[in-house]
Amino acid sequence: xxxxxxxxxxxxxxxxxxxxxxxxxxxxxxxxxxxxxxxxxxxxxxxxxxxxxxxxxxxxxxxxxxxxxxxxxxxxxxxxxxxxxxxxxxxxxxxxxxxxxxxxxxxxxxxxxxxxxxxxxxxxxxxxxxxxxxxxxxxxxxxxxxxxxxxxxxxxxxxxxxxxxxxxxxxxxxxxxxxxxxxxxxxxxxxxxxxxxxxxxxxxxxxxxxxxxxxxxxxxxxxxxxxxxxxxxxxxxxxxxxxxxxxxxxxxxxxxxxxxxxxxx
Amino acid sequence: xxxxxxxxxxxxxxxxxxxxxxxxxxxxxxxxxxxxxxxxxxxxxxxxxxxxxxxxxxxxxxxxxxxxxxxxxxxxxxxxxxxxxxxxxxxxxxxxxxxxxxxxxxxxxxxxxxxxxxxxxxxxxxxxxxxxxxxxxxxxxxxxxxxxxxxxxxxxxxxxxxxxxxxxxxxxxxxxxxxxxxxxxxxxxxxxxxxxxxxxxxxxxxxxxxxxxxxxxxxxxxxxxxxxxxxxxxxxxxxxxxxxxxxxxxxxxxxxxxxxxxxxxxxxxxxxxxxxxxxxxxxxxxxxxxxxxxxxxxxxxxxxxxxxxxxxxxxxxxxxxxxxxxxx
Numbered sequence: 370x371x372x373x374x375x376x377x378x379x380x381x382x383x384x385x386x387x388x389x390x391x392x393x394x395x396x397x398x399x400x401x402x403x404x405x406x407x408x409x410x411x412x413x414x415x416x417x418x419x420x421x422x423x424x425x426x427x428x429x430x431x432x433x434x435x436x437x438x439x440x441x442x443x444x445x446x447x448x449x450x451x452x453x454x455x456x457x458x459x460x461x462x463x464x465x466x467x468x469x470x471x472x473x474x475x476x477x478x479x480x481x482x483x484x485x486x487x488x489x490x491x492x493x494x495x496x497x498x499x500x501x502x503x504x505x506x507x508x509x510x511x512x513x514x515x516x517x518x519x520x521x522x523x524x525x526x527x528x529x530x531x532x533x534x535x536x537x538x539x540x541x542x543x544x545x546x547x548x549x550x551x552x553x554x555x556x557x558x559x560x561x562x563x564x565x566x567x568x569x570x571x572x573x574x575x576x577x578x579x580x581x582x583x584x585x586x587x588x589x590x591x592x593x594x595x596x597x598x599x600x601x602x603x604x605x606x607x608x609x610x611x612x613x614x615x616x617x618x619x620x621x622x623x624x625x626x627x628x629x630x631x632x633x634x
Numbered sequence: 635x636x637x638x639x640x641x642x643x644x645x646x647x648x649x650x651x652x653x654x655x656x657x658x659x660x661x662x663x664x665x666x667x668x669x670x671x672x673x674x675x676x677x678x679x680x681x682x683x684x685x686x687x688x689x690x691x692x693x694x695x696x697x698x699x700x701x702x703x704x705x706x707x708x709x710x711x712x713x714x715x716x717x718x719x720x721x722x723x724x725x726x727x728x729x730x731x732x733x734x735x736x737x738x739x740x741x742x743x744x745x746x747x748x749x750x751x752x753x754x755x756x757x758x759x760x761x762x763x764x765x766x767x768x769x770x771x772x773x774x775x776x777x778x779x780x781x782x783x784x785x786x787x788x789x790x791x792x793x794x795x796x797x798x799x800x801x802x803x804x805x806x807x808x809x810x811x812x813x814x815x816x817x818x819x820x821x822x823x824x825x826x827x828x829x830x831x832x833x834x835x836x837x838x839x840x841x842x843x844x845x846x847x848x849x850x851x852x853x854x855x856x857x858x859x860x861x862x863x864x865x866x867x868x869x870x871x872x873x874x875x876x877x878x879x880x881x882x883x884x885x886x887x888x889x890x891x892x893x894x895x896x897x898x899x900x901x902x903x904x905x906x907x908x909x910x911x912x913x914x915x916x917x918x919x920x921x922x923x924x925x926x927x928x929x930x931x932x933x934x935x936x937x938x939x940x941x942x943x944x945x946x947x948x949x950x951x952x953x954x955x956x957x958x959x960x961x962x
Contacts, residue, residue, distance in 0.1 A: 375745065378742075378745060379743060382739065382742040382743055386728070386731070386739060389730070389731060389735070390730045390731075393730040393731070393771070394730060463726075463729070464722060464724040464725050464726035464727070465726050465727065465728050467692060467720070467722055467724075467726055468720065468722075468726035468787070468788075469743075470691070470692055471690045471691060471692060471715055471718065471719075471720040472715055472740075472743055472744070472791075473712050473713075473715040473716040474743050
């Protein structure tokens with residue numbers, strides 16, 4: 370086999386390991402996938418009536434459901450990557466990583482397995498969420514191409530967040546820290562156009578909301594699913610995603626290669 | 635010592651490593667011949683684990699040359715990784731997988747192929763007495779089972795050189811003996827083994843050669859017999875109920891050292907059953923009542939005392955007390 374074939378083989382093995390972990394740790398998997406669904410129900414049935422009225426006259430719960438689905442897809446990504454960070458930290462603080470490091474395997478395959486596994490988990494969780502949203506009466510005028518574009522955008526953004534979570538998991542000294550730091554992503558999401566239009570926010574907050582990555586991604590998704598035109602927002606969304614992915618990837622690889630080298634134990 | 639030979643086995647020369655100001659390894663030179671066992675003996679903090687981590691490519695040395703099975707550790711780490719197996723002090727198993735899945739993971743990462751991999755997994759499960767537990771998650775494994783699985787995972791790729799970092803620490807006596815047996819079989823099959831241990835008896839049981847590591851330096855090296863000839867012998871302690879017994883025994887055994895306060899008589903002994911029997915017979919015939927006795931075998935402290943002039947106190951003495959044995 371060639372080096373490339375070994376790399377692919379090792380990555381596939383690590384992916385399978387990661388997927389098995391997700392099944393063997395169902396409490397976490399269910400919690401991370403369940404949280405967005407609980408929030409969906411909360412936002413639609415508890416807040417939805419009033420928030421929907423804010424979207425325009427004669428609008429209500431149904432309109433808010435259509436508005437909030439992109440935000441909840443992003444919540445799903447932010448929620449799942451919390452698991453990524455925890456799993457990476459569990460690997461790094463356990464003994465198994467030393468075993469991998471003393472074996473002649475593609476070094477990065479450990480991380481590749483986490484990234485691909487989390488991506489699959491994210492997309493599956495988003496599929497479930499969309500299914501629940503449709504059951505609640507979600508309405509989309511998007512065509513096939515719009516759907517494909519929406520999936521592409523959200524997958525790219527999720528990919529970026531996953532690498533960020535991998536880096537955070539590597540940077541964490543303990544599993545507890547690793548489970549807490551990605552919470553920032555959830556907070557950022559509430560300070561974006563994910564749940565309410567940025568126009569309703571006070572000036573300072575609005576400026577922050579408009580220039581942070583979650584807003585263009587949420588707006589692009591909303592545009593694609595609502596069958597509206599997306600232009601500059603889509604470019605901003607893609608640029609943010611690539612930027613976050615590249616920086617996080619480089620950070621993660623750096624941490625991965627340096628980690629433990631300096632530790633006496 | 636001359637230059638590092640290119641042959642198989644393990645050879646290091648002048649390996650140095652510091653963490654900050656703390657020198658952990660100071661010019662450590664070792665050589666382990668192919669198919670033999672070297673025990674690196676020393677207390678906690680002596681640098682044993684660091685040496686294993688360096689040789690198994692986990693951390694770099696500051697300087698020195700090292701070859702493992704002919705591969706240079708610095709220049710060709712992947713070459714080293716392909717031929718070594720490492721079982722560290724902390725269990726390197728995947729807790730969310732079953733025993734069989736852990737082994738299969740190793741087989742996949744060693745690129746054994748589907749059929750050969752499956753065969754090897756079944757073989758190791760059998761060899762390590764884990765077949766019944768193969769489908770169980772590791773949370774259901776005992777400490778001894780985890781350690782066995784850990785070593786089995788190390789052996790999946792049939793490594794030529796194995797590093798075992800304190801392989802029996804924390805194991806119960808039975809599991810410990812099982813582990814010893816496995817290690818012996820490996821060496822008999824031609825595998826080169828470097829193991830670290832805090833226990834002289836373990837080194838004595840397993841090793842062809844012992845290197846004593848103290849504060850980052852090799853302070854003695856040789857076969858177990860050579861090393862033991864350099865340390866003071868063991869002794870038997872006789873505990874008496876009253877001073878009269880102690881007094882008569884001390885008269886009977888002039889070579890012994892009495893302790894009037896503790897009512898203890900320390901008799902030099904080589905630890906053989908014959909010498910112990912003779913001693914007890916002698917006491918019995920003289921009708922001297924002995925309360926109880928304890929046998930002190932040479933341990934790490936004695937080795938250090940012998941080779942360093944006695945500046946460390948690493949381990950509590952391992953005394954095997956035979957309560958009332960001499961009264962019967």
